[in-house]
Amino acid sequence: MHYAISEIPVIKRFLKSRWLQWGITVVTLAVFLVVILTGLFGTPAGNHNFGIVYVWLVWWALLKLIFVPFLGRFWCSVCPIPAPGDWLQRRAMITPRRGGKLYTLATKLFRKPGSFGARPWPKFLRNIWAQNLGFLAVALFSALILTSPLVTALTLLVFILVSLLVSLFYERRAFCRYLCPIGGFVGVYSQIAPVAVRVKDPAVCESHTEKTCYTGSDAGYGCPYFNLPQRLQANTLCSMCGECLRTCPKDNVAFYVRVPGADLLNTRGRRMDEAFNGLMMLGAAFIYSVVLIGPDGGLKATARAVGTPGWFVYVAALLSFSLLVVPGLFWLCVRLSQVLAGRPRPDMVDIAAAVRKRDSLFAGYATVLVPLGLAIWVAFTLSFTMTNLSYAWPALSDPFGWGWNLFGTAGMAWTPYLSGVIPYLQVPVLLVGLIVAVALAMRTAHQHQQPSRAALPVSAFCALAVVGLLTLYMA
Protein backbone atom coordinates (compact mmCIF):
# COMPACT_ATOMS: atom_id res chain seq x y z
CA MET A 1 0.00 0.00 0.00
CA HIS A 2 1.79 3.12 -1.19
CA TYR A 3 1.18 6.35 -3.03
CA ALA A 4 3.63 8.15 -5.29
CA ILE A 5 3.36 11.75 -4.12
CA SER A 6 6.00 12.78 -6.63
CA GLU A 7 3.33 12.26 -9.31
CA ILE A 8 1.75 15.50 -8.14
CA PRO A 9 3.42 18.05 -10.47
CA VAL A 10 4.10 20.71 -7.83
CA ILE A 11 5.67 18.18 -5.48
CA LYS A 12 7.69 16.61 -8.28
CA ARG A 13 9.12 20.00 -9.22
CA PHE A 14 9.89 20.63 -5.56
CA LEU A 15 11.64 17.26 -5.10
CA LYS A 16 13.62 17.51 -8.33
CA SER A 17 14.84 21.01 -7.57
CA ARG A 18 18.47 21.09 -6.48
CA TRP A 19 17.85 24.27 -4.51
CA LEU A 20 15.87 22.62 -1.71
CA GLN A 21 18.60 20.22 -0.64
CA TRP A 22 21.34 22.76 -1.24
CA GLY A 23 19.49 25.46 0.72
CA ILE A 24 18.90 23.25 3.76
CA THR A 25 22.50 21.99 3.63
CA VAL A 26 23.85 25.55 3.61
CA VAL A 27 21.79 26.28 6.74
CA THR A 28 22.94 23.09 8.50
CA LEU A 29 26.54 23.83 7.50
CA ALA A 30 26.24 27.33 8.96
CA VAL A 31 24.87 25.87 12.20
CA PHE A 32 27.68 23.29 12.14
CA LEU A 33 30.28 26.06 11.88
CA VAL A 34 28.73 27.87 14.86
CA VAL A 35 28.79 24.57 16.77
CA ILE A 36 32.52 24.17 16.03
CA LEU A 37 33.34 27.78 16.90
CA THR A 38 31.32 27.80 20.12
CA GLY A 39 32.81 24.45 21.06
CA LEU A 40 36.35 25.70 20.54
CA PHE A 41 36.01 29.22 21.92
CA GLY A 42 32.79 29.35 23.95
CA THR A 43 32.00 28.66 27.57
CA PRO A 44 32.84 25.15 28.78
CA ALA A 45 29.47 25.03 30.60
CA GLY A 46 27.49 22.72 28.33
CA ASN A 47 23.99 24.06 28.85
CA HIS A 48 25.14 27.64 28.12
CA ASN A 49 27.01 26.61 24.99
CA PHE A 50 25.31 26.60 21.58
CA GLY A 51 27.30 23.57 20.46
CA ILE A 52 26.11 21.22 23.19
CA VAL A 53 22.54 22.51 23.27
CA TYR A 54 21.99 22.48 19.51
CA VAL A 55 23.76 19.20 18.78
CA TRP A 56 22.82 16.98 21.71
CA LEU A 57 19.40 18.41 22.54
CA VAL A 58 17.89 20.08 19.46
CA TRP A 59 19.47 18.03 16.66
CA TRP A 60 19.32 14.76 18.58
CA ALA A 61 15.65 15.29 19.43
CA LEU A 62 14.88 16.19 15.81
CA LEU A 63 16.82 13.16 14.53
CA LYS A 64 15.29 10.59 16.88
CA LEU A 65 11.78 11.95 17.26
CA ILE A 66 11.09 13.31 13.76
CA PHE A 67 13.66 12.63 11.04
CA VAL A 68 14.28 8.91 11.49
CA PRO A 69 10.73 7.75 12.34
CA PHE A 70 9.00 9.89 9.72
CA LEU A 71 11.56 10.85 7.06
CA GLY A 72 14.03 7.95 7.11
CA ARG A 73 17.54 8.97 6.12
CA PHE A 74 16.49 12.39 4.86
CA TRP A 75 18.80 13.99 7.43
CA CYS A 76 21.76 12.37 5.65
CA SER A 77 20.90 14.23 2.45
CA VAL A 78 21.16 17.60 4.21
CA CYS A 79 23.88 16.69 6.71
CA PRO A 80 26.68 19.29 6.65
CA ILE A 81 29.49 16.77 7.20
CA PRO A 82 29.73 15.38 3.63
CA ALA A 83 28.83 18.70 1.98
CA PRO A 84 32.38 20.08 1.48
CA GLY A 85 33.52 16.73 0.07
CA ASP A 86 30.53 16.67 -2.28
CA TRP A 87 31.27 20.14 -3.57
CA LEU A 88 34.95 19.33 -4.05
CA GLN A 89 34.18 16.14 -5.96
CA ARG A 90 31.59 17.88 -8.06
CA ARG A 91 33.56 21.08 -8.49
CA ALA A 92 30.15 22.65 -8.34
CA MET A 93 27.67 23.62 -5.68
CA ILE A 94 24.29 23.53 -7.38
CA THR A 95 24.28 23.06 -11.15
CA PRO A 96 25.64 19.59 -11.98
CA ARG A 97 28.75 19.06 -14.07
CA ARG A 98 28.33 17.71 -17.55
CA GLY A 99 27.51 14.02 -17.37
CA GLY A 100 27.42 14.20 -13.56
CA LYS A 101 31.19 13.74 -13.57
CA LEU A 102 32.98 13.57 -10.25
CA TYR A 103 36.57 14.42 -9.52
CA THR A 104 38.78 12.85 -6.87
CA LEU A 105 42.51 12.86 -6.28
CA ALA A 106 42.34 9.20 -7.15
CA THR A 107 41.03 10.18 -10.55
CA LYS A 108 44.41 11.78 -11.19
CA LEU A 109 46.70 9.51 -9.19
CA PHE A 110 45.34 6.08 -9.90
CA ARG A 111 43.72 6.46 -13.29
CA LYS A 112 44.24 3.60 -15.68
CA PRO A 113 43.82 4.11 -19.41
CA GLY A 114 40.21 3.58 -20.36
CA SER A 115 38.92 3.43 -16.81
CA PHE A 116 36.74 6.04 -15.14
CA GLY A 117 39.50 6.42 -12.65
CA ALA A 118 37.87 6.32 -9.23
CA ARG A 119 39.43 4.19 -6.57
CA PRO A 120 36.97 1.47 -5.55
CA TRP A 121 36.01 1.17 -1.89
CA PRO A 122 37.70 -1.93 -0.40
CA LYS A 123 35.46 -4.96 -0.75
CA PHE A 124 35.80 -6.11 2.84
CA LEU A 125 34.49 -2.75 4.04
CA ARG A 126 31.36 -2.77 1.87
CA ASN A 127 29.04 -3.22 4.83
CA ILE A 128 28.16 -1.35 8.02
CA TRP A 129 30.57 -3.17 10.35
CA ALA A 130 32.90 -0.14 10.37
CA GLN A 131 29.91 2.05 11.23
CA ASN A 132 28.99 -0.28 14.07
CA LEU A 133 32.50 -0.12 15.47
CA GLY A 134 32.57 3.64 14.92
CA PHE A 135 29.37 4.05 16.91
CA LEU A 136 30.76 1.98 19.77
CA ALA A 137 33.99 3.98 19.70
CA VAL A 138 31.99 7.20 20.03
CA ALA A 139 29.77 5.59 22.70
CA LEU A 140 32.78 4.91 24.91
CA PHE A 141 33.40 8.64 25.17
CA SER A 142 29.76 9.72 25.02
CA ALA A 143 29.45 10.99 28.60
CA LEU A 144 32.34 13.32 27.83
CA ILE A 145 31.25 14.21 24.29
CA LEU A 146 27.66 14.96 25.39
CA THR A 147 28.76 17.33 28.12
CA SER A 148 31.93 19.01 26.88
CA PRO A 149 31.56 21.62 24.11
CA LEU A 150 35.25 21.31 23.24
CA VAL A 151 35.11 17.53 22.87
CA THR A 152 31.90 17.79 20.84
CA ALA A 153 33.60 20.28 18.51
CA LEU A 154 36.73 18.14 18.18
CA THR A 155 34.63 15.02 17.48
CA LEU A 156 32.68 16.79 14.77
CA LEU A 157 35.89 18.20 13.32
CA VAL A 158 37.29 14.67 13.12
CA PHE A 159 34.09 13.56 11.36
CA ILE A 160 34.24 16.33 8.76
CA LEU A 161 37.98 15.91 8.18
CA VAL A 162 37.70 12.14 7.72
CA SER A 163 34.72 12.67 5.42
CA LEU A 164 36.70 15.21 3.37
CA LEU A 165 39.74 12.95 3.25
CA VAL A 166 37.70 9.97 2.13
CA SER A 167 35.99 12.06 -0.55
CA LEU A 168 39.39 13.04 -1.93
CA PHE A 169 40.21 9.42 -2.70
CA TYR A 170 36.89 7.64 -3.06
CA GLU A 171 34.00 8.74 -5.20
CA ARG A 172 30.56 9.66 -3.92
CA ARG A 173 29.63 9.55 -0.24
CA ALA A 174 31.80 6.61 0.76
CA PHE A 175 32.17 8.07 4.27
CA CYS A 176 28.39 8.28 4.76
CA ARG A 177 27.71 4.88 3.29
CA TYR A 178 30.48 2.91 4.97
CA LEU A 179 32.02 4.85 7.86
CA CYS A 180 29.70 7.39 9.51
CA PRO A 181 28.85 6.11 13.02
CA ILE A 182 25.51 7.93 12.93
CA GLY A 183 24.60 6.80 9.41
CA GLY A 184 24.66 3.13 10.45
CA PHE A 185 21.80 3.25 12.92
CA VAL A 186 19.95 6.02 11.07
CA GLY A 187 19.91 3.72 8.04
CA VAL A 188 18.74 0.66 9.96
CA TYR A 189 15.96 2.51 11.79
CA SER A 190 14.88 4.40 8.66
CA GLN A 191 13.24 1.19 7.44
CA ILE A 192 10.35 2.21 9.69
CA ALA A 193 9.78 5.49 7.84
CA PRO A 194 6.49 5.93 5.96
CA VAL A 195 8.35 7.39 2.96
CA ALA A 196 10.64 5.85 0.34
CA VAL A 197 12.23 6.50 -3.03
CA ARG A 198 11.77 3.51 -5.35
CA VAL A 199 11.51 2.73 -9.05
CA LYS A 200 7.99 2.63 -10.45
CA ASP A 201 8.43 -0.27 -12.87
CA PRO A 202 11.55 -2.49 -12.65
CA ALA A 203 10.97 -3.67 -16.24
CA VAL A 204 11.62 -0.14 -17.49
CA CYS A 205 14.98 -0.18 -15.68
CA GLU A 206 15.88 -3.52 -17.27
CA SER A 207 15.56 -2.02 -20.72
CA HIS A 208 17.52 1.12 -19.80
CA THR A 209 21.14 0.12 -20.23
CA GLU A 210 22.77 3.51 -19.57
CA LYS A 211 21.80 3.45 -15.87
CA THR A 212 22.16 7.19 -15.53
CA CYS A 213 20.72 6.86 -12.01
CA TYR A 214 24.01 5.21 -11.09
CA THR A 215 26.49 6.85 -13.44
CA GLY A 216 25.01 10.35 -13.48
CA SER A 217 23.98 12.52 -16.40
CA ASP A 218 23.70 16.17 -17.36
CA ALA A 219 20.64 16.29 -15.12
CA GLY A 220 22.43 15.18 -11.96
CA TYR A 221 24.91 12.90 -10.27
CA GLY A 222 24.92 9.14 -9.88
CA CYS A 223 23.55 7.86 -6.58
CA PRO A 224 25.85 9.24 -3.86
CA TYR A 225 25.24 6.07 -1.82
CA PHE A 226 26.27 3.64 -4.59
CA ASN A 227 22.70 2.36 -5.01
CA LEU A 228 21.20 1.08 -8.20
CA PRO A 229 17.61 2.23 -7.53
CA GLN A 230 16.05 -0.77 -9.29
CA ARG A 231 17.68 -3.03 -6.69
CA LEU A 232 16.71 -0.88 -3.73
CA GLN A 233 14.73 -3.02 -1.28
CA ALA A 234 14.97 -0.89 1.86
CA ASN A 235 15.62 2.65 3.06
CA THR A 236 18.79 1.55 4.85
CA LEU A 237 21.12 2.92 2.21
CA CYS A 238 18.96 5.62 0.63
CA SER A 239 19.07 9.22 1.84
CA MET A 240 16.23 10.26 -0.47
CA CYS A 241 18.46 12.99 -1.90
CA GLY A 242 16.51 12.86 -5.14
CA GLU A 243 19.46 12.44 -7.55
CA CYS A 244 17.82 9.39 -9.16
CA LEU A 245 14.58 11.34 -9.62
CA ARG A 246 16.61 13.92 -11.53
CA THR A 247 18.77 11.57 -13.59
CA CYS A 248 16.18 9.00 -14.68
CA PRO A 249 15.33 9.89 -18.27
CA LYS A 250 12.37 7.50 -18.20
CA ASP A 251 10.69 9.23 -15.26
CA ASN A 252 10.68 5.83 -13.57
CA VAL A 253 11.63 6.84 -10.03
CA ALA A 254 9.10 8.11 -7.51
CA PHE A 255 8.86 9.36 -3.96
CA TYR A 256 6.34 7.19 -2.16
CA VAL A 257 4.30 7.56 0.99
CA ARG A 258 3.71 4.05 2.31
CA VAL A 259 2.83 1.88 5.27
CA PRO A 260 5.41 2.48 8.05
CA GLY A 261 7.90 -0.34 8.33
CA ALA A 262 7.16 -1.77 4.89
CA ASP A 263 10.89 -2.51 4.42
CA LEU A 264 10.76 -4.99 7.27
CA LEU A 265 8.07 -7.22 5.83
CA ASN A 266 10.61 -9.39 4.06
CA THR A 267 12.69 -11.06 6.76
CA ARG A 268 14.63 -13.28 4.34
CA GLY A 269 18.10 -12.35 3.17
CA ARG A 270 18.73 -9.91 6.00
CA ARG A 271 22.28 -8.82 6.72
CA MET A 272 24.27 -9.75 9.81
CA ASP A 273 25.96 -6.32 10.04
CA GLU A 274 22.54 -4.67 10.28
CA ALA A 275 21.41 -7.27 12.81
CA PHE A 276 24.40 -6.44 14.99
CA ASN A 277 23.69 -2.76 14.63
CA GLY A 278 20.23 -3.37 16.10
CA LEU A 279 21.64 -5.43 18.99
CA MET A 280 24.40 -2.98 19.71
CA MET A 281 22.02 -0.03 19.70
CA LEU A 282 19.70 -1.86 22.08
CA GLY A 283 22.60 -2.51 24.45
CA ALA A 284 23.77 1.10 24.23
CA ALA A 285 20.26 2.42 24.99
CA PHE A 286 20.18 0.38 28.20
CA ILE A 287 23.66 1.43 29.28
CA TYR A 288 22.85 5.10 28.63
CA SER A 289 19.56 4.80 30.50
CA VAL A 290 21.34 3.39 33.54
CA VAL A 291 24.33 5.71 33.45
CA LEU A 292 22.92 9.01 32.22
CA ILE A 293 19.29 8.93 33.34
CA GLY A 294 19.75 6.81 36.46
CA PRO A 295 20.18 8.28 39.95
CA ASP A 296 23.77 7.11 40.50
CA GLY A 297 26.05 10.14 40.23
CA GLY A 298 29.16 8.00 40.65
CA LEU A 299 28.40 6.13 37.43
CA LYS A 300 28.06 9.37 35.48
CA ALA A 301 31.32 10.71 36.83
CA THR A 302 33.05 7.42 36.04
CA ALA A 303 31.75 7.35 32.47
CA ARG A 304 33.08 10.89 32.02
CA ALA A 305 36.48 10.34 33.61
CA VAL A 306 38.16 9.11 30.42
CA GLY A 307 41.39 7.22 30.97
CA THR A 308 40.85 6.44 34.67
CA PRO A 309 40.68 2.83 35.92
CA GLY A 310 36.94 3.30 36.61
CA TRP A 311 36.37 4.42 33.03
CA PHE A 312 38.07 1.30 31.71
CA VAL A 313 35.65 -0.77 33.81
CA TYR A 314 32.79 1.25 32.26
CA VAL A 315 34.22 0.60 28.78
CA ALA A 316 34.48 -3.11 29.51
CA ALA A 317 30.88 -3.15 30.78
CA LEU A 318 29.54 -1.22 27.78
CA LEU A 319 31.40 -3.34 25.25
CA SER A 320 30.59 -6.66 26.85
CA PHE A 321 26.93 -5.75 27.32
CA SER A 322 26.51 -4.46 23.74
CA LEU A 323 28.67 -7.04 21.98
CA LEU A 324 28.29 -10.13 24.13
CA VAL A 325 25.40 -10.08 26.60
CA VAL A 326 22.64 -8.67 24.36
CA PRO A 327 23.69 -10.54 21.19
CA GLY A 328 24.26 -13.68 23.29
CA LEU A 329 20.79 -13.54 24.83
CA PHE A 330 19.27 -12.90 21.43
CA TRP A 331 21.21 -15.79 19.92
CA LEU A 332 19.93 -18.07 22.69
CA CYS A 333 16.36 -16.97 21.93
CA VAL A 334 16.81 -17.74 18.23
CA ARG A 335 18.41 -21.07 19.10
CA LEU A 336 15.48 -21.83 21.37
CA SER A 337 13.11 -20.94 18.56
CA GLN A 338 14.67 -23.79 16.57
CA VAL A 339 14.22 -26.18 19.42
CA LEU A 340 10.55 -25.20 19.56
CA ALA A 341 10.29 -25.52 15.80
CA GLY A 342 11.85 -28.97 15.99
CA ARG A 343 14.08 -28.31 12.99
CA PRO A 344 17.60 -27.20 13.84
CA ARG A 345 19.35 -25.22 11.16
CA PRO A 346 23.11 -25.51 10.71
CA ASP A 347 23.55 -21.73 10.62
CA MET A 348 22.45 -21.48 14.23
CA VAL A 349 25.04 -23.98 15.40
CA ASP A 350 27.97 -22.58 13.48
CA ILE A 351 28.09 -18.84 14.22
CA ALA A 352 30.82 -18.21 11.66
CA ALA A 353 28.62 -19.78 9.02
CA ALA A 354 25.75 -17.59 10.17
CA VAL A 355 27.86 -14.48 9.65
CA ARG A 356 28.81 -15.61 6.14
CA LYS A 357 25.34 -16.75 5.23
CA ARG A 358 23.14 -13.99 3.86
CA ASP A 359 19.87 -15.63 4.82
CA SER A 360 20.57 -16.36 8.45
CA LEU A 361 17.66 -16.99 10.79
CA PHE A 362 19.46 -14.86 13.37
CA ALA A 363 19.54 -11.86 11.03
CA GLY A 364 15.91 -12.53 10.05
CA TYR A 365 14.72 -12.42 13.63
CA ALA A 366 16.87 -9.33 14.20
CA THR A 367 14.34 -7.30 12.16
CA VAL A 368 12.35 -7.12 15.42
CA LEU A 369 15.12 -4.91 16.78
CA VAL A 370 14.25 -2.13 14.35
CA PRO A 371 10.81 -1.17 15.77
CA LEU A 372 11.81 -2.21 19.28
CA GLY A 373 15.14 -0.36 19.22
CA LEU A 374 13.66 2.77 17.67
CA ALA A 375 10.89 2.83 20.31
CA ILE A 376 13.46 2.41 23.08
CA TRP A 377 15.63 5.19 21.66
CA VAL A 378 12.61 7.47 21.32
CA ALA A 379 11.75 6.76 24.98
CA PHE A 380 15.36 7.46 26.01
CA THR A 381 15.48 10.65 23.94
CA LEU A 382 12.20 11.89 25.45
CA SER A 383 13.61 11.34 28.92
CA PHE A 384 16.32 13.99 28.65
CA THR A 385 15.70 16.23 25.65
CA MET A 386 12.29 17.64 26.59
CA THR A 387 13.30 18.68 30.09
CA ASN A 388 16.42 20.43 28.81
CA LEU A 389 15.18 21.82 25.50
CA SER A 390 14.47 25.27 26.95
CA TYR A 391 18.23 25.86 27.13
CA ALA A 392 17.94 26.38 23.35
CA TRP A 393 16.50 29.89 23.80
CA PRO A 394 19.30 31.47 25.81
CA ALA A 395 21.94 29.58 23.78
CA LEU A 396 20.49 31.07 20.59
CA SER A 397 20.99 34.61 21.85
CA ASP A 398 24.28 33.94 23.59
CA PRO A 399 25.91 31.06 21.66
CA PHE A 400 29.37 31.43 23.19
CA GLY A 401 28.14 32.16 26.71
CA TRP A 402 29.88 35.53 26.59
CA GLY A 403 26.92 37.57 27.79
CA TRP A 404 25.47 38.44 24.37
CA ASN A 405 21.75 38.86 23.83
CA LEU A 406 21.33 38.70 20.06
CA PHE A 407 17.62 37.92 19.91
CA GLY A 408 16.50 39.01 23.37
CA THR A 409 16.14 35.45 24.67
CA ALA A 410 19.37 35.22 26.69
CA GLY A 411 17.57 35.70 29.98
CA MET A 412 14.89 33.08 29.43
CA ALA A 413 14.70 30.79 32.43
CA TRP A 414 15.03 27.02 32.25
CA THR A 415 11.58 25.48 31.84
CA PRO A 416 11.30 21.71 31.70
CA TYR A 417 8.85 20.91 28.88
CA LEU A 418 6.40 18.04 29.38
CA SER A 419 8.22 16.88 32.51
CA GLY A 420 5.04 15.54 34.09
CA VAL A 421 3.84 13.60 31.07
CA ILE A 422 7.02 12.04 29.71
CA PRO A 423 6.21 8.57 31.12
CA TYR A 424 2.78 8.81 29.52
CA LEU A 425 4.49 9.42 26.16
CA GLN A 426 7.12 6.73 26.68
CA VAL A 427 4.68 3.94 27.54
CA PRO A 428 2.58 4.11 24.32
CA VAL A 429 5.71 4.46 22.17
CA LEU A 430 7.23 1.37 23.80
CA LEU A 431 3.98 -0.58 23.47
CA VAL A 432 3.69 0.22 19.77
CA GLY A 433 7.34 -0.79 19.24
CA LEU A 434 6.76 -4.03 21.12
CA ILE A 435 3.58 -4.93 19.21
CA VAL A 436 5.29 -4.37 15.85
CA ALA A 437 8.32 -6.34 17.06
CA VAL A 438 6.18 -9.33 18.10
CA ALA A 439 4.31 -9.19 14.79
CA LEU A 440 7.66 -9.24 12.99
CA ALA A 441 8.89 -12.16 15.11
CA MET A 442 5.81 -14.14 14.03
CA ARG A 443 6.35 -13.13 10.42
CA THR A 444 10.01 -14.16 10.59
CA ALA A 445 9.03 -17.58 11.90
CA HIS A 446 6.50 -18.07 9.11
CA GLN A 447 8.83 -16.81 6.37
CA HIS A 448 11.53 -19.22 7.57
CA GLN A 449 9.08 -22.14 7.52
CA GLN A 450 8.82 -22.30 11.29
CA PRO A 451 5.60 -22.70 13.27
CA SER A 452 4.29 -19.72 15.22
CA ARG A 453 5.52 -21.12 18.53
CA ALA A 454 9.09 -20.68 17.30
CA ALA A 455 8.62 -16.90 17.58
CA LEU A 456 7.89 -17.07 21.31
CA PRO A 457 11.47 -16.78 22.63
CA VAL A 458 12.25 -13.70 20.53
CA SER A 459 8.87 -12.18 21.44
CA ALA A 460 9.67 -12.79 25.11
CA PHE A 461 13.08 -11.14 24.59
CA CYS A 462 11.34 -8.04 23.23
CA ALA A 463 8.79 -7.96 26.07
CA LEU A 464 11.53 -8.33 28.67
CA ALA A 465 13.53 -5.51 27.05
CA VAL A 466 10.50 -3.21 27.35
CA VAL A 467 9.79 -4.29 30.94
CA GLY A 468 13.48 -3.70 31.74
CA LEU A 469 13.41 -0.19 30.34
CA LEU A 470 10.11 0.63 32.06
CA THR A 471 11.65 -0.54 35.32
CA LEU A 472 14.67 1.71 34.80
CA TYR A 473 12.48 4.74 34.13
CA MET A 474 9.41 4.12 36.27
CA ALA A 475 10.45 2.03 39.27
Place this chain on the structure above:
Amino acid sequence: MIGTQFARRKTQWLFAGVTMALVALALLAPLPVTGAAPQERHITISAHTFAFEPGTVRVNRGDTVVINLESADVMHGLYLDGYEISTRAEPGQPGELRFVADRDGAFHFRCAVPCGNLHPFMIGKLIVEPNLPWLRAVAATLIAAVGAGAVFWK
Protein backbone atom coordinates in the same frame (compact mmCIF):
# COMPACT_ATOMS: atom_id res chain seq x y z
CA MET B 1 -10.35 -20.91 1.00
CA ILE B 2 -11.71 -17.36 0.94
CA GLY B 3 -14.10 -18.31 3.73
CA THR B 4 -11.20 -19.62 5.86
CA GLN B 5 -9.22 -16.45 5.25
CA PHE B 6 -12.22 -14.32 6.16
CA ALA B 7 -12.76 -16.30 9.38
CA ARG B 8 -9.06 -15.95 10.25
CA ARG B 9 -9.11 -12.21 9.60
CA LYS B 10 -12.20 -11.95 11.79
CA THR B 11 -10.44 -13.82 14.61
CA GLN B 12 -7.40 -11.55 14.22
CA TRP B 13 -9.55 -8.43 14.57
CA LEU B 14 -11.25 -9.98 17.57
CA PHE B 15 -7.92 -10.69 19.28
CA ALA B 16 -6.66 -7.21 18.39
CA GLY B 17 -9.78 -5.61 19.85
CA VAL B 18 -9.61 -7.67 23.05
CA THR B 19 -5.89 -6.89 23.40
CA MET B 20 -6.42 -3.16 22.99
CA ALA B 21 -9.29 -3.23 25.49
CA LEU B 22 -7.18 -5.13 28.03
CA VAL B 23 -4.21 -2.79 27.53
CA ALA B 24 -6.47 0.22 28.05
CA LEU B 25 -7.94 -1.46 31.14
CA ALA B 26 -4.50 -2.18 32.56
CA LEU B 27 -3.40 1.40 32.02
CA LEU B 28 -6.53 3.27 33.02
CA ALA B 29 -8.83 1.18 35.23
CA PRO B 30 -9.35 2.75 38.65
CA LEU B 31 -7.89 0.61 41.40
CA PRO B 32 -8.48 0.76 45.14
CA VAL B 33 -5.43 2.22 46.83
CA THR B 34 -4.57 0.90 50.26
CA GLY B 35 -1.42 1.49 52.20
CA ALA B 36 0.16 2.81 55.35
CA ALA B 37 -1.43 5.78 57.09
CA PRO B 38 -0.09 9.10 55.79
CA GLN B 39 2.70 10.64 57.81
CA GLU B 40 5.09 13.55 57.60
CA ARG B 41 8.48 12.54 56.25
CA HIS B 42 11.57 14.68 56.57
CA ILE B 43 14.21 13.82 54.01
CA THR B 44 17.60 15.44 53.67
CA ILE B 45 19.08 15.32 50.19
CA SER B 46 22.67 16.33 49.67
CA ALA B 47 23.57 17.72 46.25
CA HIS B 48 27.16 17.62 45.12
CA THR B 49 29.25 16.92 42.02
CA PHE B 50 26.33 16.17 39.71
CA ALA B 51 24.61 13.75 42.09
CA PHE B 52 21.91 13.72 44.70
CA GLU B 53 22.49 11.71 47.86
CA PRO B 54 20.33 9.66 48.33
CA GLY B 55 19.59 9.25 44.61
CA THR B 56 16.32 7.43 45.20
CA VAL B 57 13.73 8.46 47.77
CA ARG B 58 10.65 6.37 48.64
CA VAL B 59 7.50 7.71 50.29
CA ASN B 60 3.89 6.57 50.48
CA ARG B 61 1.00 8.17 48.74
CA GLY B 62 -0.61 10.76 51.01
CA ASP B 63 2.57 11.45 52.96
CA THR B 64 3.53 15.04 53.60
CA VAL B 65 7.08 15.22 52.32
CA VAL B 66 9.56 17.80 53.53
CA ILE B 67 12.76 17.76 51.51
CA ASN B 68 15.72 19.58 52.95
CA LEU B 69 18.17 20.22 50.11
CA GLU B 70 21.77 20.77 51.12
CA SER B 71 24.56 21.64 48.77
CA ALA B 72 28.08 20.50 49.47
CA ASP B 73 29.88 22.38 46.69
CA VAL B 74 28.19 24.98 44.45
CA MET B 75 24.62 26.21 44.07
CA HIS B 76 22.26 23.41 43.07
CA GLY B 77 18.53 23.21 42.55
CA LEU B 78 15.96 20.49 42.84
CA TYR B 79 13.04 20.41 40.41
CA LEU B 80 10.52 17.64 40.89
CA ASP B 81 8.94 16.36 37.66
CA GLY B 82 5.21 15.74 37.83
CA TYR B 83 4.77 17.94 40.89
CA GLU B 84 6.50 20.85 39.13
CA ILE B 85 7.94 22.42 42.26
CA SER B 86 11.51 23.43 42.93
CA THR B 87 13.95 24.79 45.43
CA ARG B 88 17.61 25.69 45.44
CA ALA B 89 20.49 25.51 47.87
CA GLU B 90 24.05 26.67 48.17
CA PRO B 91 26.69 25.70 50.72
CA GLY B 92 25.48 26.81 54.14
CA GLN B 93 22.07 27.85 52.81
CA PRO B 94 19.78 24.83 52.47
CA GLY B 95 16.53 24.89 50.55
CA GLU B 96 13.24 23.30 51.52
CA LEU B 97 10.39 21.71 49.63
CA ARG B 98 7.14 20.76 51.33
CA PHE B 99 4.37 18.96 49.47
CA VAL B 100 1.80 16.24 49.82
CA ALA B 101 2.70 13.17 47.74
CA ASP B 102 -0.76 12.84 46.25
CA ARG B 103 0.33 11.26 42.94
CA ASP B 104 1.79 7.78 42.91
CA GLY B 105 4.56 6.63 40.61
CA ALA B 106 8.21 7.44 40.00
CA PHE B 107 9.17 11.07 39.52
CA HIS B 108 12.58 12.28 38.52
CA PHE B 109 14.04 15.21 40.34
CA ARG B 110 16.76 17.11 38.61
CA CYS B 111 19.12 19.94 39.30
CA ALA B 112 17.44 23.25 38.44
CA VAL B 113 20.53 25.46 38.54
CA PRO B 114 23.29 24.96 35.94
CA CYS B 115 26.14 23.57 38.00
CA GLY B 116 28.66 22.25 35.47
CA ASN B 117 29.13 19.85 32.60
CA LEU B 118 27.05 16.93 33.86
CA HIS B 119 24.26 19.22 35.08
CA PRO B 120 21.62 17.98 32.56
CA PHE B 121 22.14 14.46 33.89
CA MET B 122 22.08 15.33 37.60
CA ILE B 123 18.97 13.31 38.28
CA GLY B 124 17.39 11.55 41.25
CA LYS B 125 14.17 9.65 41.69
CA LEU B 126 11.20 10.03 44.05
CA ILE B 127 9.03 6.92 44.21
CA VAL B 128 5.57 7.39 45.63
CA GLU B 129 4.26 3.97 46.57
CA PRO B 130 2.30 1.98 45.68
CA ASN B 131 3.96 2.53 42.29
CA LEU B 132 0.88 1.71 40.27
CA PRO B 133 1.92 3.47 37.03
CA TRP B 134 4.90 1.12 36.73
CA LEU B 135 2.81 -1.95 37.56
CA ARG B 136 0.18 -0.84 35.07
CA ALA B 137 2.82 -0.28 32.37
CA VAL B 138 4.35 -3.72 32.98
CA ALA B 139 0.92 -5.36 32.87
CA ALA B 140 0.08 -3.51 29.65
CA THR B 141 3.42 -4.62 28.16
CA LEU B 142 2.79 -8.28 28.91
CA ILE B 143 -0.80 -8.08 27.64
CA ALA B 144 0.37 -6.33 24.46
CA ALA B 145 3.06 -8.97 23.84
CA VAL B 146 0.70 -11.90 24.38
CA GLY B 147 -2.07 -10.19 22.40
CA ALA B 148 0.19 -9.38 19.44
CA GLY B 149 1.41 -12.98 19.46
CA ALA B 150 -2.19 -14.23 19.44
CA VAL B 151 -3.21 -11.89 16.61
CA PHE B 152 -0.43 -13.06 14.32
CA TRP B 153 -0.42 -16.73 15.37
CA LYS B 154 -1.00 -19.13 12.48
